[in-house]
Amino acid sequence: MPRPVILLALAVAAGIVMGEGFLYFPWSVIVLTLLPAFAVIVLARRNGMTAAGPLLTAAGMTAGMVLHLSTATLLPADHYVNIPRWDDAPRALTGRISSALDRDTGRTAFTLALESIDARKVSGALRVTIREEALPAGYGDRITCSGRLSPPRGSRNPGGFDYPAYLARHGVYAVLSLGRGGEVRVLEQGRGVLRAIQDWRERIRQSILRSLSGDGAALLLAMTIGEEGGLTDDLRDRFMAAGVTHIISISGSHLGMVAIICFWVTRNALFLLPERLYHRLTIHADPRKIAAGLTVLPVTFYAFLAGGQIATLRALIMILAGLTAVFLDREGDLLAALAVAALITLIPDTRALFDISFQLSYLSVLVIVFVASTWNSLALPAESRAAKLRNSALLLCLISVSAAVVTGPLVAFYFNQFSFAGILANMAVVPFAGAVVVPLGLISSILSLITGSLPLAAINQFAADTFLSLVSIFSRLPGAFVHLPSPGPLFLAGYAGLLGGTALMVRARLLARFRPLESPGRVSRTVLAAVTASVIVIIAATVIPLLRQEGTRVTFVDVGQGDCALVETADGKTILVDGGGTRDNRFDIGRHVLSPYLWNRGIRTIDLVVLSHPHPDHMNGLLSVLKNFTVRAIWGSGRDTGLPGYETLQEIIRQRKIPFQEVTAGYRSSLGSAALHVLHPAPDFRQKGQKEYAAENDRSLVVRMELEGRALLFPGDVHAEGERDLLRNVPDLAADVVKVPHHGSRTSSTPELVAALRPHVAVITVGDRNPYRHPSDEVVARYVEGGAALSRTDRHGAVTVRVSRSGLDVQPWSELMLRRISPSVRNGWWAIERENWKRVAVRTAGI
Numbered sequence: 001m002p003r004p005v006i007l008l009a010l011a012v013a014a015g016i017v018m019g020e021g022f023l024y025f026p027w028s029v030i031v032l033t034l035l036p037a038f039a040v041i042v043l044a045r046r047n048g049m050t051a052a053g054p055l056l057t058a059a060g061m062t063a064g065m066v067l068h069l070s071t072a073t074l075l076p077a078d079h080y081v082n083i084p085r086w087d088d089a090p091r092a093l094t095g096r097i098s099s100a101l102d103r104d105t106g107r108t109a110f111t112l113a114l115e116s117i118d119a120r121k122v123s124g125a126l127r128v129t130i131r132e133e134a135l136p137a138g139y140g141d142r143i144t145c146s147g148r149l150s151p152p153r154g155s156r157n158p159g160g161f162d163y164p165a166y167l168a169r170h171g172v173y174a175v176l177s178l179g180r181g182g183e184v185r186v187l188e189q190g191r192g193v194l195r196a197i198q199d200w201r202e203r204i205r206q207s208i209l210r211s212l213s214g215d216g217a218a219l220l221l222a223m224t225i226g227e228e229g230g231l232t233d234d235l236r237d238r239f240m241a242a243g244v245t246h247i248i249s250i251s252g253s254h255l256g257m258v259a260i261i262c263f264w265v266t267r268n269a270l271f272l273l274p275e276r277l278y279h280r281l282t283i284h285a286d287p288r289k290i291a292a293g294l295t296v297l298p299v300t301f302y303a304f305l306a307g308g309q310i311a312t313l314r315a316l317i318m319i320l321a322g323l324t325a326v327f328l329d330r331e332g333d334l335l336a337a338l339a340v341a342a343l344i345t346l347i348p349d350t351r352a353l354f355d356i357s358f359q360l361s362y363l364s365v366l367v368i369v370f371v372a373s374t375w376n377s378l379a380l381p382a383e384s385r386a387a388k389l390r391n392s393a394l395l396l397c398l399i400s401v402s403a404a405v406v407t408g409p410l411v412a413f414y415f416n417q418f419s420f421a422g423i424l425a426n427m428a429v430v431p432f433a434g435a436v437v438v439p440l441g442l443i444s445s446i447l448s449l450i451t452g453s454l455p456l457a458a459i460n461q462f463a464a465d466t467f468l469s470l471v472s473i474f475s476r477l478p479g480a481f482v483h484l485p486s487p488g489p490l491f492l493a494g495y496a497g498l499l500g501g502t503a504l505m506v507r508a509r510l511l512a513r514f515r516p517l518e519s520p521g522r523v524s525r526t527v528l529a530a531v532t533a534s535v536i537v538i539i540a541a542t543v544i545p546l547l548r549q550e551g552t553r554v555t556f557v558d559v560g561q562g563d564c565a566l567v568e569t570a571d572g573k574t575i576l577v578d579g580g581g582t583r584d585n586r587f588d589i590g591r592h593v594l595s596p597y598l599w600n601r602g603i604r605t606i607d608l609v610v611l612s613h614p615h616p617d618h619m620n621g622l623l624s625v626l627k628n629f630t631v632r633a634i635w636g637s638g639r640d641t642g643l644p645g646y647e648t649l650q651e652i653i654r655q656r657k658i659p660f661q662e663v664t665a666g667y668r669s670s671l672g673s674a675a676l677h678v679l680h681p682a683p684d685f686r687q688k689g690q691k692e693y694a695a696e697n698d699r700s701l702v703v704r705m706e707l708e709g710r711a712l713l714f715p716g717d718v719h720a721e722g723e724r725d726l727l728r729n730v731p732d733l734a735a736d737v738v739k740v741p742h743h744g745s746r747t748s749s750t751p752e753l754v755a756a757l758r759p760h761v762a763v764i765t766v767g768d769r770n771p772y773r774h775p776s777d778e779v780v781a782r783y784v785e786g787g788a789a790l791s792r793t794d795r796h797g798a799v800t801v802r803v804s805r806s807g808l809d810v811q812p813w814s815e816l817m818l819r820r821i822s823p824s825v826r827n828g829w830w831a832i833e834r835e836n837w838k839r840v841a842v843r844t845a846g847i
Contacts, residue, residue, distance in 0.1 A: 004056060009339035009346075011057045015064020016350045022069065023820045024836050026829050033061070068350035069823050080114055080122040081173050091117050093176070094144045097137060097190070098125065100198055100307035104229035107586070108135050108181065111172065112143070126174040127152070127167060135181040139198035140190020145183055149174045153768045155558045155593045156797025156813055158843075159486050159600040169351040170310060197304045201225050204305075204445040211454035216464035219248065223433065224441040226250035226306035233588055233624075238468075240415065241475035243404070243422015244429045246360070250306040255299055255315045257434040258442070259323070262298045267291040292326040299323075302442070311357035317341045318365060334369045338362065356414050360407055367403045371395070374507050378514045400426045409495050412484045416599040421480035429471055437467050483628070485600045487541075494537030501531035548845060552673070552708050552803045556739065557597055558793040558813070559589050561767025561774075562617035565714060565739060566598070569707060573672035574603055577610045577703065577714045577739075581620025585645070590624030597798075598629065605630040607671055612700040612716030613637065614646045615693075626652045635703075637681065638662030640696045663701065665729065675706040679730050680715075680722060687721060697742060698722035709805045710736040713757065717742040723753040733757055736808060737801055740764040740783065744775020744792075754782050761808055762788040763799050770794075816843055 022029040075081060099111040109129045114122050126149070137143050152175045154163025167173070178184070189195075208221055218230030231248065239245040246253060270278060270287050281290070303316040321341035325334060342362060345352050352358045375395050382388040404423045412418050419425075440456065440463055448454045474480065487495070505523050550568065557564040559580025567575040580589040598606075606629050612618055614636070625631070626649075634653060640646070653660050665685075667678040680702035687695040700716025713735035718726070719742065726733065738759040741748035743766040762783045766774045775792065783790050789810055791799040796812030818836045821829050 003333070003336050003339075005336050005343070006339045007053065007056055008060045009342045011060025012064035012067075012343060012346060013353060015061035015066075016068045016346065016353050018061065019065040019068030019072070019350070020354070022065065023072065023823070024818045025833050026821055026823075027833055064346070064350065067347065071350045073823055076123050078122050079124045080117060080126075081124065083117070083120065083122065088148055090146050090148055092119070092144065092146050093117055094142070094187070096142045097139055100139055100201065100226075100309070101135065102229065102307075103133055103227065104586075106133060107131055107229075108133055111170075112176075115142075117149075124173065125171050126176055127172050128176045128178065130178045130181050130184070132179075132181050135184065137181075137184050137186050138190065138195070138202070140192065140195040141186050142188035142190075144185050144187055145176075145178060147176045147178050147183070149176055150769055151175075155560060155589075156817070157558050157593065157597050158798060158813060158816075160558075160593065160597060169355060194304060194308070197301070200449055201227075201305055201307070204448055207448035207452070207454040208445070211457035212461050212464070214465075215468055216461050219464045219468060220437070220441045220460060222248045223250075223254070223438055224306075224445050226309060226312065233591055235468075238472055238475040240417060241419060241421065241481045242425045242429065242471045243419030243481070244425050244471060244474070247429060247433050250303075250309070250312050250315075253430065253434075254306070254438060255303060255312070255319045257438050258302050259295055259299050259319050260434070261439055262295040263291045266294045286329075289327050292323045295323055296320065310352075311355070311361070314345050314352065314358055315361055317344050318361065334373075335366075338365055338369065356410070359410060363407050363410065364403055367406050368399055370503065371399050371402050374510065378510060380514070396427055400424075406499060409487050409492055413486050413492065416483050416486055416596050417481055418484055419481040421474045421477045425471070425474040429467075429474070432467060432470060436463050483595075483599050483604075485602050486596075491538060491541035494534045494541060497530050497534030498538060501527045501534060505531070544844060554707075554712060554737065554801050554803060556763045556765050556791075556793060556799045556801075557594060558797045559593055559621060559765070561743070561770045561772075562589065562621065563612065563716070563739070563743075563765045564589075564594060564621060565765075566601075567674065567705065567707070567712070568601070568603075569672050569674050571672040573607045573674060574605070575608045575610065575671065575674065575676075575705070576606050576622075576625070578612050578618040578716070579609075579621030579625055581616045581618065581622070583616045583620075585616065585620045585623075588621075588624055590621035590628075594621050595624055595628045598625070603629070605632065607632050608676075609634045610701060610703055610714070611636045611649075612703075612714065613696050614640060614643045614649070615696060615717065616645060618716070619649060620645060623649060623652060626656055626658065631656070631658050634658055634660045635663050635678075635701065636660065637664070637699060637701050639681075639699050640692075643693070643696065673707060677704045677706075678702070679704055679733075680718065680726050682725065682729060685722075685725055700741075702726060704735065708803050710803050710808065712737045712803070713759075714739050715741045717745075717748070719745075719747045720750050723748065723750050727752055727756060735759055737761045737803070738763070738788070740775070740779070742774075743767075743770075743772070744779045745772070746776035746779060749779045749782060751782060754786050758786065759783070759788045761801055761810055762790050763801070764790070764792045764794075766792060766794045768794040811842075815839070 018029055018033060093112070093114065094116045095112040095114040097110050098113040102109040107129060109127060111125050112128050113125050116122060128145070151173070152164045152167050154161060154166075167175075204225055205221060205227055208217055208224075211217075212220060215232075215235055218232070218235065221227040221229075222231055226249070228249065236245065236248070239248055267287055270281070270290065273281070281287075299319055300316060303312050306312050318338065318341045321337040321344070322334060324340075325337040330336065345358065372395070375398070380391055382391050400423050403426070404419075408418050441460055444455050444457075444460055454460065504527050508523050550570070552568065552570045554565055554567045557566060557580070560582075562580035562582075563578040564580040565577040567577070569575075579594055582589060606625070609622060609625070609631055611622065611634065623645075641650075650660075663678045665678055665680050665682040669676045678701060681699050685699065687698040697717035698719045698721050700718050700722065702713070702715045702718060702722075705712040705714070711734065713733070715723075715726075715738070723741070733753070733756040735757050736759065738757050738761070740762050741753075744764040764775050764780075780790065791810060791812055793799060796814045797817075798813040800811045800813070802809040802811070816839045818839060819832050821832050
């Protein structure tokens with residue numbers, strides 16, 4: 001039986017998972033919990049086994065489940081989510097800054113621990129964002145500010161990143177956006193050690209910015225003090241392609257590097273002591289224990305100097321657990337130390353289990369411990385220095401390959417990517433970072449607190465630039481990475497079982513081969529059964545998607561305040577109409593929203609991209625899409641080429657050698673089973689009476705598609721004048737499905753146009769709580785009164801319309817999202833669970 005603490009940690013983690021499942025499928029979880037428990041008790045009695053193991057497992061699972069249910073559902077009575085819901089009225093807030101300042105170009109963000117709202121005492125934390133870098137406040141300051149609270153909202157698409165859930169796991173349920181730092185007034189300045197450390201962090205930041213330049217400065221800031229605001233998307237993509245993105249975030253690897261360096265330096269410094277003093281010291285304590293104890297303080301200091309982020313503190317707990325194991329002469333039992341660290345992390349906050357930082361950190365350390373312990377157990381002979389070097393290189397290679405195999409599906413789940421280059425890159429990049437970049441940068445940074453400027457700036461610049469060049473080499477290797485659909489929970493569960501069982505089988509065979517007297521090499525029937533079951537689960541998870549009957553469908557992707565529609569025909573053609581985007585492209589819709597959605601759909605090639613007009617909320621999201629996918633053709637009007645960002649789009653088109661075609665009214669084409677007809681603008685159309693930027697809306701391409709005997713209309717952002725031109729030049733505008741022009745603005749969708757369209761389905765693509773107050777109530781009423789089934793992406797998320805000759809099936813994503821029960825109110829549990837199972841069935845069949 002595994003050590004009790006390991007068994008307890010696994011049981012608590014399983015209980016947390018069951019607790020999360022209970023929130024959606026309560027009765028199913030109860031049944032699935034009781035049946036195995038009953039089976040274990042029966043088997044234990046029949047085989048005369050001790051009840052200690054089953055009882056400890058049951059206690060751990062129960063504790064994990066209860067803790068998670070209380071953490072995830074119970075909030076203090078004075079928590080701000082329990083007060084009457086906020087509206088658009090400004091609120092006066094008072095609270096204390098409880099996180100390091102998170103700076104980006106032209107933006108600063110932090111977590112505010114609330115004390116009051118409108119003089120009413122409350123508790124809870126919210127995320128505050130200020131649209132400038134200068135801020136007259138810092139960590140620990142008690143401040144007051146005023147603004148409109150809003151619930152966090154991300155893009156709601158199948159398989160997309162759930163931003164509100166991410167914030168909720170960190171105890172944040174509302175966000176506040178301010179225009180200027182001057183809107184924040186400091187009531188009381190923060191004090192204490194943590195505030196002093198954060199002030200030192202700011203001084204180091206300024207020293208690095210003054211002394212270094214370019215990507216090298218951004219890298220050193222990220223890798224030494226956890227300041228990631230200067231990292232561009234291009235820079236992150238290079239690290240992701242090379243499979244070493246973990247190295248630019250302060251995590252277990254960084255703390256581990258610092259711990260190893262401090263331990264090594266301290267351990268060797270003891271040898272420099274006078275012989276008499278050294279012997280007197282070592283009589284009372286092992287030098288390793290002294291080194292471990294003296295390593296605690298610098299590692300803890302570094303964790304807070306790096307911002308004290310939640311992921312960093314979790315890594316600190318792991319490092320401290322490992323140092324404690326050394327101090328207690330238990331360094332050979334690192335699995336137990338890892339289990340203790342997991343319990344210390346999960347008991348106060350069970351939601352940590354569902355964070356990618358927790359999952360990847362613990363999985364990576366688990367792989368390293370397992371491979372290293374197996375290697376040590378084999379005790380391979382190494383009589384010469386060459387043999388020792390060979391064995392060390394082989395061990396490093398095994399760890400890198402094993403880590404990639406184990407964490408690969410999890411990385412694909414979160415990032416839709418697997419890096420083959422990472423297997424090699426980690427063996428070169430991580431040692432270079434640990435031996436050169438991090439220690440050099442950290443020592444220079446600490447010395448800058450004394451000197452006022454960054455010592456060895458030129459050497460740091462060279463090291464950072466060389467490090468980036470090394471990463472770039474791996475990122476450009478042929479076949480360095482591949483984009484994948486996000487694997488589902490069923491596949492991940494089967495993969496985990498297969499890996500665990502296979503690892504135990506391989507370990508047993510190796511020990512039987514190299515240590516036959518110590519290990520018989522037999523594999524238990526339980527392990528064989530688990531591997532067999534896991535293979536069946538993986539096959540089922542792989543085959544089920546292949547059985548889906550996709551047909552023809554159009555999905556209006558939720559890209560916030562913007563337009564984007566994906567048309568997928570029954571014969572396998574894909575057409576993308578616009579790509580969403582933001583004005584400054586600070587948040588890249590194409591990179592973070594649209595590309596992952598396309599990868600999850602299994603799409604690698606887009607046959608046609610239609611750009612209705614080059615406004616940022618239609619165009620900017622396409623920039624990343626053109627880089628990430630094979631695009632066979634692009635349509636555009638070719639007008640207003642001077643608009644911001646348009647030249648960038650054209651440059652990408654030229655680099656990728658994508659055929660670009662200017663089209664106008666009257667142009668017809670076909671793509672597989674889809675017939676396309678451009679209805680507007682005519683070559684001689686001229687918009688009058690509006691400023692140039694606004695006039696571009698009326699020059700939007702209006703494209704009609706005929707699929708399965710149905711007509712779909714994509715009118716871009718045409719206004720009233722463009723609609724009048726349509727009505728004059730197109731005798732029959734009737735369409736079954738209509739993307740409502742200009743996000744439902746009152747300047748569009750005139751009564752004459754809606755009457756001519758007579759749509760069965762109308763979809764408004766619009767952002768939640770947008771500043772333009774789209775859509776207009778009168779426009780919404782106009783379509784509803786005309787008999788259209790109306791959907792909105794701000795309320796329904798992505799809207800999928802299945803198109804067939806027999807009819808139209810509208811499926812909003814909001815109707816497929818699982819509902820949570822309230823554990824304190826038993827009424828309605830079964831109704832909610834039954835509805836959730838129906839939604840799972842629909843999602844499994846294909847949406």
